[in-house]
Amino acid sequence: MTEQDLSARIAGEIRDAIVSGALIVDARLPSEAELAEQFGVSRPTVREALKRLAAQNLIRTRRGATGGAFVRRLSFEEAQDQQVTTATLLLSMNAVDFDTACEARFALERACTALAAARRTPGHLARMDRELARQGDPALSDEAFCASDVAFHRALVDSAANPVLSYQLAGAIEAIEPLMNMIIFTARDRARILDLHGAIAAALARRDAAAMDGALSTLERYTCELAATVMARRGAAPSAARGR
Amino acid sequence: MTEQDLSARIAGEIRDAIVSGALIVDARLPSEAELAEQFGVSRPTVREALKRLAAQNLIRTRRGATGGAFVRRLSFEEAQDQQVTTATLLLSMNAVDFDTACEARFALERACTALAAARRTPGHLARMDRELARQGDPALSDEAFCASDVAFHRALVDSAANPVLSYQLAGAIEAIEPLMNMIIFTARDRARILDLHGAIAAALARRDAAAMDGALSTLERYTCELAATVMARRGAAPSAARGR
DNA sequence: AGACGATTAATTGTTTGACATTTAACTACC
DNA sequence: GGTAGTTAAATGTCAAACAATTAATCGTCT
Numbered sequence: 001m002t003e004q005d006l007s008a009r010i011a012g013e014i015r016d017a018i019v020s021g022a023l024i025v026d027a028r029l030p031s032e033a034e035l036a037e038q039f040g041v042s043r044p045t046v047r048e049a050l051k052r053l054a055a056q057n058l059i060r061t062r063r064g065a066t067g068g069a070f071v072r073r074l075s076f077e078e079a080q081d082q083q084v085t086t087a088t089l090l091l092s093m094n095a096v097d098f099d100t101a102c103e104a105r106f107a108l109e110r111a112c113t114a115l116a117a118a119r120r121t122p123g124h125l126a127r128m129d130r131e132l133a134r135q136g137d138p139a140l141s142d143e144a145f146c147a148s149d150v151a152f153h154r155a156l157v158d159s160a161a162n163p164v165l166s167y168q169l170a171g172a173i174e175a176i177e178p179l180m181n182m183i184i185f186t187a188r189d190r191a192r193i194l195d196l197h198g199a200i201a202a203a204l205a206r207r208d209a210a211a212m213d214g215a216l217s218t219l220e221r222y223t224c225e226l227a228a229t230v231m232a233r234r235g236a237a238p239s240a241a242r243g244r
Numbered sequence: 245m246t247e248q249d250l251s252a253r254i255a256g257e258i259r260d261a262i263v264s265g266a267l268i269v270d271a272r273l274p275s276e277a278e279l280a281e282q283f284g285v286s287r288p289t290v291r292e293a294l295k296r297l298a299a300q301n302l303i304r305t306r307r308g309a310t311g312g313a314f315v316r317r318l319s320f321e322e323a324q325d326q327q328v329t330t331a332t333l334l335l336s337m338n339a340v341d342f343d344t345a346c347e348a349r350f351a352l353e354r355a356c357t358a359l360a361a362a363r364r365t366p367g368h369l370a371r372m373d374r375e376l377a378r379q380g381d382p383a384l385s386d387e388a389f390c391a392s393d394v395a396f397h398r399a400l401v402d403s404a405a406n407p408v409l410s411y412q413l414a415g416a417i418e419a420i421e422p423l424m425n426m427i428i429f430t431a432r433d434r435a436r437i438l439d440l441h442g443a444i445a446a447a448l449a450r451r452d453a454a455a456m457d458g459a460l461s462t463l464e465r466y467t468c469e470l471a472a473t474v475m476a477r478r479g480a481a482p483s484a485a486r487g488r
Numbered sequence: 489a490g491a492c493g494a495t496t497a498a499t500t501g502t503t504t505g506a507c508a509t510t511t512a513a514c515t516a517c518c
Numbered sequence: 519g520g521t522a523g524t525t526a527a528a529t530g531t532c533a534a535a536c537a538a539t540t541a542a543t544c545g546t547c548t
Binding site: 007008011018019021025044047048049051052053054055056058073074075076079082083085086087088089090091092093094096100101103104105107108110111112114115160162163164165167168171172176 | 251252255262263265269288291292293295296297298299300302317318319320323326327329330331332333334335336337338340344345347348349351352354355356358359404406407408409411412415416420
């Protein structure tokens, strides 16, 4: 671990300063020239370090007279985006078993049902109803159906009214959904899924967390069955196996 | 969004190629000189782009004759580390309400109980017992007690035997734990926590998911009470409020 | 013929120096 | 006093070179 290049070491030092609180949000870092002198390296090397930090959304840079690199407030939205791409790559690169991914996704989603039942607002129910209506439209393309599926489940999670939960679940739902849809694209029975979604929404409307859990579990089982069917039809190729 | 610098655009193009699968794991990217020519930019600019990707663990570079930049397999462990630092920053920079963070953490942990009860092995129970023994030692420092607390809960999550769940929960547990400990450090009653941990472990041993849920909920309530007490003692300062 | 050592080529790591671009503040003029 | 031009500071980009590392190649010696 000690053999990382200069830009990585410098980026690490600055990152530690941010994480430890020595550099607070909106604090301005020294200019590139000053950093270069402080660390005893050239400006391109400092720039590589700053780009590393920028890639992690830890700093932003502004040009001009009062420009420079500033510690950035990491927003929930950005963190979610990071989470989604990371989780997506993690699944696609590690040949994660479909059942494993599916199991995790629904287990996490069920973690929201109690809070969702207690706190859902008419707005959340409306969001879900809107997606239900879209999903019932036979003219909807497969891609759009998938997108609506994601939107439906995210509305469910958001109805728990806990931004930390929403952030965490974003990775679980968005990252696994494409994998799921790639696999069961052709075989899926929209009517069946729509039924279950309807049951979930109805249970949420009457604040019945147990019924939501049940419907989600049924949906999980159905999804896994579908995947198994598709997999069997494709031969013995094991799920998303790829690489190495 | 269109006004990003060259290195960001180039990094984005390469990242898309990786995410879309055009560049698979272990594939070698063109050399820096070739990339510079392809994109019509200078080598330093290409290098900045590559450092951005390296910061996200998307590529690794090797020097020497057969060197170059290679698409890297994102491991669960690295992804977890990323998750933990991101989640930690997210909470500290956004003044997340303690109750909100705590609620999310325990909700997610309860999502693991059913699977954990079904699949826990003697190895998991032993890990948890080891931590229980440490937590019972009055000579243990506060920092070590916190670390043991994290280890205990991670063992619980791992007993669900689902790597995707473990990955997701790592962020929730590790990121929130420091925040929690900073706040309730002085006030915490170790005997009470040890009791609850013991109840959780015992319930897991007899595969009683409902009892685990109950004990976790009790622990959640106790934690929130503690935080409220500490907060009240400190005056009306609202939780981890900081920044902006 | 085979093993071993030196050479070579390819590639990333780092430096220096320069120029372009952007932005805010300052200054001078009207 | 306001406005336009100037200036200074900072990041963005480029060019050319050298250092360091690594594997393959070539040559020599046994």
